Amino acid sequence: MTSQRTRTIEVGAITRVEGEGALRVKIENDVVQDVQLSIYEPPRFFEALLRGRPLEDVPDITARICGICPIAYQMTAVHALEQALGVRITSDIRRLRRLLYCGEWIESHGVHMHLLHIPDFFGCASSIELAKRYPDEVNRGLRLKKIGNRLLEVTGGRAVHPINVAVGGFYRAPRRSELQSLRDDFLWGLDASIDVTKWVARFDFPDFVRDYEMVALRHPDEYPMNEGRLVSTVGLDVPSQEFETHFDERQVPHSTALQAVRLPAETNYFVGPLARVNLNRQLLYPAARQLSDDVGIAWPCMNPYQSIVTRGLEVVHAFEEALSIIDDYQGCAPAKIAYEPRAGEGAWATEAPRGMIYHRYRTTSEGLIEFAKIVPPTSQNQRQIEVDLRAYLPSVLDLPDAELGMACERLIRSYDPCISCATHFLKLEIDRQ
Amino acid sequence: MKSAIKQTTAPTKPSPSSQPLVIGIGSPHGDDRAGWEVVERLRAMDLRFASNRLHKAAVPHDALDWFDPQTTTHLVDAIAIHSDRLLRFELARDPQGNLQTLLTDQDQGRHPVAFPALRSHSTHQFDLRSVLELAAALNTLPRRIVLWAIPIEINATPTGTLDWSATDSNVQQIAALPHATLERHIQHAVQRIAHEIAHA
Numbered sequence: 154m155t156s157q158r159t160r161t162i163e164v165g166a167i168t169r170v171e172g173e174g175a176l177r178v179k180i181e182n183d184v185v186q187d188v189q190l191s192i193y194e195p196p197r198f199f200e201a202l203l204r205g206r207p208l209e210d211v212p213d214i215t216a217r218i219c220g221i222c223p224i225a226y227q228m229t230a231v232h233a234l235e236q237a238l239g240v241r242i243t244s245d246i247r248r249l250r251r252l253l254y255c256g257e258w259i260e261s262h263g264v265h266m267h268l269l270h271i272p273d274f275f276g277c278a279s280s281i282e283l284a285k286r287y288p289d290e291v292n293r294g295l296r297l298k299k300i301g302n303r304l305l306e307v308t309g310g311r312a313v314h315p316i317n318v319a320v321g322g323f324y325r326a327p328r329r330s331e332l333q334s335l336r337d338d339f340l341w342g343l344d345a346s347i348d349v350t351k352w353v354a355r356f357d358f359p360d361f362v363r364d365y366e367m368v369a370l371r372h373p374d375e376y377p378m379n380e381g382r383l384v385s386t387v388g389l390d391v392p393s394q395e396f397e398t399h400f401d402e403r404q405v406p407h408s409t410a411l412q413a414v415r416l417p418a419e420t421n422y423f424v425g426p427l428a429r430v431n432l433n434r435q436l437l438y439p440a441a442r443q444l445s446d447d448v449g450i451a452w453p454c455m456n457p458y459q460s461i462v463t464r465g466l467e468v469v470h471a472f473e474e475a476l477s478i479i480d481d482y483q484g485c486a487p488a489k490i491a492y493e494p495r496a497g498e499g500a501w502a503t504e505a506p507r508g509m510i511y512h513r514y515r516t517t518s519e520g521l522i523e524f525a526k527i528v529p530p531t532s533q534n535q536r537q538i539e540v541d542l543r544a545y546l547p548s549v550l551d552l553p554d555a556e557l558g559m560a561c562e563r564l565i566r567s568y569d570p571c572i573s574c575a576t577h578f579l580k581l582e583i584d585r586q
Numbered sequence: 587m588k589s590a591i592k593q594t595t596a597p598t599k600p601s602p603s604s605q606p607l608v609i610g611i612g613s614p615h616g617d618d619r620a621g622w623e624v625v626e627r628l629r630a631m632d633l634r635f636a637s638n639r640l641h642k643a644a645v646p647h648d649a650l651d652w653f654d655p656q657t658t659t660h661l662v663d664a665i666a667i668h669s670d671r672l673l674r675f676e677l678a679r680d681p682q683g684n685l686q687t688l689l690t691d692q693d694q695g696r697h698p699v700a701f702p703a704l705r706s707h708s709t710h711q712f713d714l715r716s717v718l719e720l721a722a723a724l725n726t727l728p729r730r731i732v733l734w735a736i737p738i739e740i741n742a743t744p745t746g747t748l749d750w751s752a753t754d755s756n757v758q759q760i761a762a763l764p765h766a767t768l769e770r771h772i773q774h775a776v777q778r779i780a781h782e783i784a785h786a
Contacts, residue, residue: 279716281723284720311642
């Protein structure tokens with residue numbers, strides 16, 4: 154007679170991710186039976202909250218979905234609404250929006266790399282422990298983050314929940330002198346971010362290579378931020394307005410976050426900086442592109458742990474592009490394109506730091522929001538993370554429960570999930586039988 | 587692995603100001619707005635206080651952007667705690683160099699409170715306590731930190747998650763009850779911080 158061995162591993166609150174979630178793993182006779190990434194933050198009802206509101210309120214309300222990536226919500230919202238209204242923005246407004254997005258990528262990637270993710274590679278329980286061993290490196294990361302925040306203040310009106318983004322453009326264009334005042338810090342940031350990327354590229358990465366469908370935007374002339382076609386590593390190539398034809402969201406009992414799937418087969422897929430670099434590496438600015446050749450990675454890279462290297466490459470790119478925009482900037486007039494309210498519908502996708510984000514809005518002739526749909530990157534990655542954990546766990550089942558839990562958290566953190574954004578979304582629970 | 591930081595490329599940091607810093611932590615939402623509200627009201631007062639000494643942080647780690655070891659720093663945050671009055675803590679170190687907090691009572695007496703008790707319910711993983719510990723590890727912790735804790739009520743289930751059972755009557759209670767109390771705490775914080783700044 155054989156005895157059945159059940160092992161339940163629970164991480165009640167996954168650490169060093171944005172927001173609150175849990176993981177429950179059930180193992181029977183050393184076979185993984187179930188993996189549930191459970192997002193238990195309460196639903197936030199933003200889509201319902203927007204209904205009946207003036208469309209002008211949308212950028213400021215959606216910015217409050219997240220304190221880390223408000224620009225992503227604002228950018229996606231204004232582009233979708235401009236499509237609904239038939240507004241065509243100028244090239245100056247477009248560049249200023251990219252500059253703003255550069256600030257968010259620098260700030261968000263800087264925080265995730267230095268405060269949340271790098272400690273994993275040194276066996277540190279926290280960035281506080283890391284700071285005691287590597288104070289210069291942590292201070293450097295914090296300074297990069299601060300520079301990103303400063304750019305958000307100058308272009309977005311303030312670093313937290315910026316208030317300068319409007320449908321049609323900006324309420325106020327920054328003065329040339331304001332942007333020029335950032336230049337010295339950005340030159341330092343470019344050098345520093347190259348050093349950070351070289352440093353993280355030398356880390357020891359688990360040998361975990363998977364066959365992903367990676368999805369990102371692609372634009373013919375520029376690294377994707379504010380616009381592009383939806384493309385994937387297995388051949389998807391459609392306008393972003395067709396997102397809902399090729400992707401859908403599913404409710405699962407164990408999570409307050411919806412899980413997005415690829416249609417028609419309802420498969421999982423991967424969004425984020427690793428997907429963006431794999432699909433757009435040739436469009437990185439020169440120093441970032443050269444660095445991508447020098448970091449010792451064979452592209453396309455299908456190891457999620459190496460996402461940290463692509464975050465570094467994107468910070469380098471953001472500094473380069475920001476410097477280019479700052480140097481060329483002669484002002485932005487008009488700062489905002491006028492429009493008349495009209496009944497319409499618009500859908501758009503942009504690239505948040507954590508991956509592609511999609512919005513769709515329907516407006517009334519009075520300029521009110523009749524319908525809103527928001528699909529953040531973390532809800533798109535949620536199922537992929539569960540699938541990854543199922544594949545990864547058999548290789549580490551010999552570990553004691555506590556270490557196994559930490560190994561799972563480490564894989565989850567490589568995705569930089571933003572749980573607060575995804576709730577409509579970490580604890581670890583492992584059940585071994 | 588040795589530090590690989592270049593020491594020569596950083597621009598010069600601005601010289602620290604002698605004026606204290608006030609950092610309100612929070613958001614524009616509900617009770618969580620308390621920290622921001624205090625900063626806004628201080629900004630509106632004629633304190634001869636440079637506007638760049640007043641900051642609003644949505645996530646606690648943003649405070650690291652402004653910390654300066656030489657500058658007295660007031661941190662204002664909403665705290666889920668059962669108290670009928672504004673609480674004033676001061677950060678200190680015990681003889682071993684570990685962080686601790688001192689609670690100031692109504693008679694200006696100071697009583698040690700275990701620093702680990704300063705546990706945050708922030709949804710952001712890098713909470714206020716972690717920010718203070720990180721700053722201490724990096725030697726950027728301001729030499730004097732005063733933490734103003736504005737008490738707010740949170741309906742919590744035994745598991746610590748928010749209670750979402752919203753009947754008409756308890757929605758009205760939730761909406762009405764804290765407002766006057768919160769307003770009193772905010773106003774009290776503004777007056778006391780303004781007083782401390784004026785007499786710094």
